[in-house]
Amino acid sequence: MAKERARLHQALEYKFSNPRLLDEALTHPSALQGRQGRASGRGGYERLEFLGDRVLGLVVAEMLFNAFPNENEGALARRHAALVRREALARVAAEIGLGACLAMSRGEEETGGRNNPTLLADACEAVIGALYADAGLDVAASFVRRHWEPLMGEALTPPKDAKTALQEWAQGLGRKLPLYTTLGMEGPPHEPIFLVEVMVEGVESVTGRGTSKRAAEQAAAQAMLEKVKS
Structure with a gap:
């Protein structure tokens, strides 16, 4: 997994001051079941996922506000919903090789957890949360802009609700x-x-x-x- 983590660091374009934050962002709750997960002292990604969801929402909202100055609130809201939904997050997670870096139980892995869109989306939000927690909004926003601007540019018209x-x-x-x-x-x-x-x-x-x-x-x-x- 060392090679996969090295590639992930390259994709993030950031070196963590507190590497434990990234460890937590890459830990599926199933990895904490039993004594081995608990003894490691690592937490799962759920708290960072909560934080990353809010950071992503704010940055994407700002991107849309600036990119589409003539659109009303309804059109911007539909674009926003499409860009922060599970499919978009899972797509970015796949681009940066997130699935290969996740710690999870054997059972979760055997049932396709590393390719599960919901799991990948949650972990991607957690990574964004970890970037924010370690370095603040500028670093987290830089990651979001790099990976969400291409997605934003794919839709010429606002998606329908x-x-x-x-x-x-x-x-x-x-x-x-x-x-x-x-x-x-x-x-x-x-x-x-x-x-x-x-x-x-x-x-x-x-x-x-x-x-x-x-x-x-x-x-x-x-x-x-x-x-x-x-």
Whole structure:
């Protein structure tokens, strides 16, 4: 794994003052199961993932604000959502060889963990968080700009939101409009998570979660799009 880590350092274009931060960013929670992971003193990447998610969101928002001065908030929001979603993060993770550097359990690895888009996306956010924690916003933003500017340049027009895209897909096949149903709420009253089901004629229903009904509907629509286009 030493060669893979060396290539990762080259891709990051940064040498950590506190290498443990990068170790944590590259540690999947499954690697901490049992005494060996705990004895190493390494934490998993979840806390850094939380931090990196916020840093990525801020930097991408600034990039879009400057790159598209004539677009309204809705168009910028759709671009932003596309650039910070799992697929974009997993793509960057693959470009920098992140999967080969991750510490994970044997079981996770045997089930394809090193190529799992969700796992790669989470780890990529954690690496961004580690860069920010070690060196501040300028270094983290430099990494984000290098890898997200090409992605930003691929879309000449703002992407459609998931609900609109799903509606157009259904109409294109002559099917009824998608039907959204709120199934309930989870979590504490001050931070509710809504659970929404979407049904499309001829397709098994799927659900989505979000901090608002609108967000949950978008999540459900996105899950349905991924299902029908897979």
